[in-house]
Amino acid sequence: MPASQNEMLMTNLVGLTGLLCNLGVSLSPLSSVREARKAGSLGGLDTRTWTLFATTAFLWNCYAARLGDIWLFLASGSMSVSWLYYCLTAIRLLSQEEGEPRPTAPEPWEAGLLRRRSVDLYRKTAMEKTEKGLAAGLGFTLCVAFACSPWNIKGLSFLEAVITPEIKLSVFSSICGFFSLLLYIKPFSRLWILVKRRDASTIFLPLVLAQLVLNLVWTTYGILVLDPGIYVSYGFGIFVCLAQLLLKCVFRRAGAAVEDSALKEEPGLFMESLTPIPCDKPVIQASSRIDSKSTASTACDSISCSVAAESHVVSDAADSMRSGESPMSPSEVTTCGRRQNTIDLPDLSNRLKAQSVYEDYLKWQVAHRKRQQGCTHSAHGELIDNSANISSPSRRQNRQIAQEVSSICAIPGEVHIEEC
Known part of the structure; x- marks a missing residue:
């Protein structure tokens, strides 16, 4: 051939x-x-x-x-x-x-x-x-x-x-x-x-x-x-x-x-981020009342839980003042709320940089830390200092009206705070 x-x-x-x-x-x-x-x-x-x-x-x-x-x-x-x-x-x-x-x-x-x-x-x-x-x-x-x-x-x-x-x-x-x-x-x-x-x-x-x-x-x-x-x-x-x-x-x-050695040297994020709660303090339990026909955002639920927990602690301080007990200082109120309902934020910069939301995450993280350091949400949603007078009549009246309305009407996505 x-x-x-x-x-x-x-x-x-x-x-x-x-x-x-x-x-x-x-x-x-x-x-x-x-x-x-x-x-x-x-x-x-x-x-x-x-x-x-x-x-x-x-x-x-x-x-x-x-x-x-x-x-x-x-x-x-x-x-x-x-x-x-x-x-x-x-x-x-x-x-x-x-x-x-x-x-x-x-x-x-x-x-x-x-x-x-x-x-x-x-x-x-x-x-x-x-x-x-x-x-x-x-x-x-x-x-x-x-x-x-x-x-x-x-x-x-x-x-x-x-x-x-x-x-x-x-x-x-x-x-x-x-x-x-x-x-x-x-x-x-x-x-x-x-x-x-x-x-x-x-x-x-x-x-x-x-x-x-x-x-x-x-x-x-x-x-x-x-x-x-x-x-x-x-x-x-x-x-x-x-x-x-x-x-x-x-x-x-x-x-x-290498992966096994890294796991041994660095514990998991879950165990590091948890804050221990003393046994002598009341534990706040959150239960969500969500309508079966509507789906609420998980992020909004977590924010509502944090705000409701702070309002609950402030309400306890106001009740103690009305009953004649020694009032709690604003720093104690803030510390108690943080100890019971907040978790330290992790460093997610490497993950979020690739998702183009790193700047928004930084802004949200700064606002969250400001709330931890002594700020709470007012009735209109803005941030105010905890050093304000928490026992004013107008604040107590607005809080009572809000509690009565929430007890009558179940709002979808609302987080209900109970003390165990």
């Missing part, structure tokens, strides 16, 4: 193998996406790079159609359809009410005031980025495909002599290879982070092995067809996959050991 026929047979065999490998890798997220569609939630799937995968597939598909390569066209076509389906699924799930996991009852130490807002903000931002990324990628692909195709423009035929079809194909191949390189730059940039942490638990071994085989096949195919856009980009992918496998072998058990 002549050498040309052997080379052609090898090219077709490698192209068919690359098509099968590309189908397997492209369809690997299908089960997770289908489960997310059934559940109505993405369930923590990271959609930030999905539009880049779709754009890269669109570019390779148009390049293969321009070149007339059947194996490259089929492989990139299957990748285009699958990633387009994934992106549309992400937009659909993000646009729904349950598009992302939402904390139904966050604890006070988890910054419940901003958790729901941050989740909504992340959902809106992710949906906009997916829509804009998909539209921009498709538009860019169409522009590049037209620019690298034969032109039939009257009056500009002289450009065909300067920009030859070979130059156009080389530029098109370079653009496709550059976008393929972008898919491996992000994993490559995280390798040093894994080395510093000595933890390779985030590397999924079966996916890395499948990607390594895919890169080897397409690098061989690019060398056979003499296309630098294929073998350069996929050759870099081989290097990234080998580096990930090396880190997985070196730090296989190191990550678990």
Whole structure:
């Protein structure tokens, strides 16, 4: 058999193998996406790079159609359809009410005031980025495909002599290879982070092995067809996959050991944030009266609980003054309220910086600490000093009216404070 026929047979065999490998890798997220569609939630799937995968597939598909390569066209076509389906699924799930996991009852130490807002903000931002990324990628692909195709423009035929079809194909191949390189730059940039942490638990071994085989096949195919856009980009992918496998072998058990030592050295946030309550002090028990037909915000419930607890302590101080007992000082009233119903706030700066709500969290945290240091809410909602006269007749009358109204009408979302 002549050498040309052997080379052609090898090219077709490698192209068919690359098509099968590309189908397997492209369809690997299908089960997770289908489960997310059934559940109505993405369930923590990271959609930030999905539009880049779709754009890269669109570019390779148009390049293969321009070149007339059947194996490259089929492989990139299957990748285009699958990633387009994934992106549309992400937009659909993000646009729904349950598009992302939402904390139904966050604890006070988890910054419940901003958790729901941050989740909504992340959902809106992710949906906009997916829509804009998909539209921009498709538009860019169409522009590049037209620019690298034969032109039939009257009056500009002289450009065909300067920009030859070979130059156009080389530029098109370079653009496709550059976008393929972008898919491996992000994993490559995280390798040093894994080395510093000595933890390779985030590397999924079966996916890395499948990607390594895919890169080897397409690098061989690019060398056979003499296309630098294929073998350069996929050759870099081989290097990234080998580096990930090396880190997985070196730090296989190191990550678990580091995590266990960190847990031993640093106790959990829950145990650190709790404030001990003396046994000789009355314990305040909160019970929520929420209408079954209406859903109240968890953040508002936590604020109402804090304000009601302070009002309860102030009311006890006023009653003790009317009964002739020694009145409690404002500092004692504030300390008692804090000891019974407040929990120290954690440092959530690293988590909230990525959610674009860090500044709002700082403002809320400052206001919360001001209330702890000696301020309470007045009848109109503004902050006033606790050193004010708490036993004035108007304040007692307003408090009695509010208590009578609350005892008659059950307000949805109101927190009822009882003393055990």
